Amino acid sequence: MAKETELPDLPTEITPQSADFGRWYIDVVRRAELADYSPVRGCMVIRPYGYAIWELMQQGLDRRIKATGHVNAYFPLFIPESLLMREAEHVEGFAPQVAWVTQGGNEVLEERLVVRPTSETIIGTMYAKWVQSWRDLPILINQWANVVRWEKVTRLFLRTTEFLWQEGHTAHETAEEAEEETRKMLGVYQEFAETEMAMPVMTGQKTDSEKFAGADRTYSIEALMRDGRALQAGTSHNLGQNFAKSYEIKFQARDKSVQYAYTTSWGVTTRLIGALIMTHGDDGGLILPPRLAPYQVVIVPIPRGNWKETVLPKAEEIKAALVARGVRVMLDARESQTPGWKFNEWELRGVPLRMEIGPKDLEKSQVVLARRDTRAKSFVPMDGLDAHVEQELAAIQAALLARAVAFRDEHTTHTDSYEEFKSILDGRPGFVVSPWCGNASCETDIKNETQATIRNIPFDSPAAVSKACIKCNAPATVHAWFAKAY
Ligand SMILES: [Zn+2]
Numbered sequence: 319m320a321k322e323t324e325l326p327d328l329p330t331e332i333t334p335q336s337a338d339f340g341r342w343y344i345d346v347v348r349r350a351e352l353a354d355y356s357p358v359r360g361c362m363v364i365r366p367y368g369y370a371i372w373e374l375m376q377q378g379l380d381r382r383i384k385a386t387g388h389v390n391a392y393f394p395l396f397i398p399e400s401l402l403m404r405e406a407e408h409v410e411g412f413a414p415q416v417a418w419v420t421q422g423g424n425e426v427l428e429e430r431l432v433v434r435p436t437s438e439t440i441i442g443t444m445y446a447k448w449v450q451s452w453r454d455l456p457i458l459i460n461q462w463a464n465v466v467r468w469e470k471v472t473r474l475f476l477r478t479t480e481f482l483w484q485e486g487h488t489a490h491e492t493a494e495e496a497e498e499e500t501r502k503m504l505g506v507y508q509e510f511a512e513t514e515m516a517m518p519v520m521t522g523q524k525t526d527s528e529k530f531a532g533a534d535r536t537y538s539i540e541a542l543m544r545d546g547r548a549l550q551a552g553t554s555h556n557l558g559q560n561f562a563k564s565y566e567i568k569f570q571a572r573d574k575s576v577q578y579a580y581t582t583s584w585g586v587t588t589r590l591i592g593a594l595i596m597t598h599g600d601d602g603g604l605i606l607p608p609r610l611a612p613y614q615v616v617i618v619p620i621p622r623g624n625w626k627e628t629v630l631p632k633a634e635e636i637k638a639a640l641v642a643r644g645v646r647v648m649l650d651a652r653e654s655q656t657p658g659w660k661f662n663e664w665e666l667r668g669v670p671l672r673m674e675i676g677p678k679d680l681e682k683s684q685v686v687l688a689r690r691d692t693r694a695k696s697f698v699p700m701d702g703l704d705a706h707v708e709q710e711l712a713a714i715q716a717a718l719l720a721r722a723v724a725f726r727d728e729h730t731t732h733t734d735s736y737e738e739f740k741s742i743l744d745g746r747p748g749f750v751v752s753p754w755c756g757n758a759s760c761e762t763d764i765k766n767e768t769q770a771t772i773r774n775i776p777f778d779s780p781a782a783v784s785k786a787c788i789k790c791n792a793p794a795t796v797h798a799w800f801a802k803a804y
Pocket of ligand 1: 754756757790791792
């Protein structure tokens with residue numbers, strides 16, 4: 319008999335952020351029914367409400383990925399061991415996290431298979447077959463898939479052994495095109511994060527010690543969570559000719575010479591849902607930006623008098639009119655729960671706008687609207703209600719971004735002093751921007767002493783040539799963005 323895995327009960331209360339942010343996060347994920355623990359160690363169940371958010375993210379990203387010329391395809395879940403082993407640096411980076419398949423049915427496999435931790439190796443192998451001439455380039459393919467990375471410590475959405483993502487893989491004729499692609503997709507992620515998630519991000523280049531295993535350069539978008547820790551929300555890698563050489567992606571160039579292609583890869587994952595929660599949520603629970611809210615409006619009818627003959631039909635009419643305009647609406651007419659319970663429940667689940675309608679409102683031809691982000695309540699006439707709701711949703715989306723930008727800016731400090739650097743990271747956390755020498759061992763020293771890592775080096779980083787490194791006093795080469803990170 320297999321050992322049965324015990325699962326913890328759902329929390330009834332949400333821990334306040336100030337008491338324990340990590341506990342708050344898990345409470346919200348589970349109470350809002352976004353995800354739950356599963357009997358498989360390190361693997362989560364994404365529940366329908368959480369999956370609906372992922373589907374909205376997918377739609378927003380997929381639209382952008384296609385608008386920039388990419389197409390979707392699907393590659394196998396398994397990768398033969400010999401394929402993975404061809405790119406030495408890549409293997410070294412991923413080997414500790416790889417899950418192996420050694421047996422199929424009763425037969426021990428002649429060659430072990432890995433469950434993909436990422437797909438450069440198998441996709442590169444196929445590109446080698448498909449690319450013969452410069453005329454076959456570029457290849458611009460994206461895949462929506464699951465991947466597995468064996469994690470020791472896991473946290474719902476943020477770090478799980480299996481997770482969902484998209485991985486773009488492209489091959490190009492020149493180094494310049496590959497670099498342009500890598501930067502372009504980073505820009506797509508940035509725009510998505512800000513427009514859809516209302517989450518400002520810092521874009522920049524990872525240091526060598528933090529870059530993707532096998533890449534020439536890795537760029538990232540980095541967001542700041544409400545506990546002052548940074549979260550890497552997406553990466554885009556310029557793989558140079560490294561994978562092309564390992565996997566023989568060669569082509570006849572315009573001058574008839576044989577050249578290796580230049581490849582890129584880029585991805586974002588279900589981790590974005592964790593980022594969304596920790597960017598906007600409060601002690602009441604989740605706060606969803608309207609663009610990613612499964613329900614943008616919840617209508618709660620107030621059950622008084624003959625409400626089923628009067629209030630309910632009106633609520634249904636309002637819902638139909640909003641749905642016709644593309645608004646996602648939940649009409650919660652359950653008789654098993656009180657209005658007060660429903661208010662609390664939908665607040666916890668982050669619905670941007672709540673509409674209350676009772677017999678009195680009907681008489682006055684009005685409804686009550688309550689915003690989740692500000693908790694502001696207002697009476698709104700039925701006349702012109704649809705347009706008003708759309709304006710409110712747009713206003714909430716904008717207000718959430720503005721609030722997150724203000725929070726990020728308030729929690730970003732520039733300093734040239736290591737004493738100040740340490741005290742900031744001890745106390746009020748956030749981003750710390752400081753001159754750095756570019757030396758990996760210095761980076762490690764800083765990490766060991768403060769737990770802060772270099773999140774990235776922004777493209778618009780002010781020149782640091784005249785400054786000394788924050789830690790070792792050697793001449794600085796860049797201004798780096800440091801933070802404690804997830
Ligand atoms: Zn240094």
